[in-house]
Amino acid sequence: RTLFSLHKSQEVEQTYIMIKPDGVQRGLVGEIISRFEKKGFLLKGLKLFQCSKDLAQEHYKDLKDKPFFPKLTDYITSGPVVCMAWEGDGAVASARKLIGATNPLQAEPGTIRGDLAVQTGRNVVHGSDSPDNGKREIALWFKEGELCQWESVQTPWLTDTD
């Protein structure tokens, strides 16, 4: 694949990353964004946003039968979140590794949750668990026109296009 097609393709994998209300309140926004930025993914969308209960329920609809679902949707709507779309080959799985295990006490040091959180119910960040869910969640949280098409000057230094 040429660099051109990598840039222009709509098929480059995208993941939805969200700093949860505890991450915002604890002043971890810059720290968390920085991890994805430094890794080398491309930021396609970013906003601070207070979401509705309906949106939180739709986002987590696969968990609607779990006992913690009401607490989870209360948590996600308890303050503003930071919504992000990040792009790159393998971005979904790699972002999950950067984020670490759901329970921060089990998350490896060096991961966001491993370094910055102690409880599953306050684990500071969300990341899509599959490319399909990446698409679904980005479409859910961002409106048409909120994502930017742009090329980073770093891309040629991050990718070998031979």
Ligand code: IDP
């Ligand atoms: P993930 O965020 O690592 O993908 P999921 O199993 O998809 O984990 O759960 C979504 C979110 O629901 C978690 O990040 C966490 O905030 C919350 N959650 C999951 N399990 C529990 C639990 O047992 N108690 C309280 N909250 C939970």
Ligand code: MG
């Ligand atoms: Mg999940």
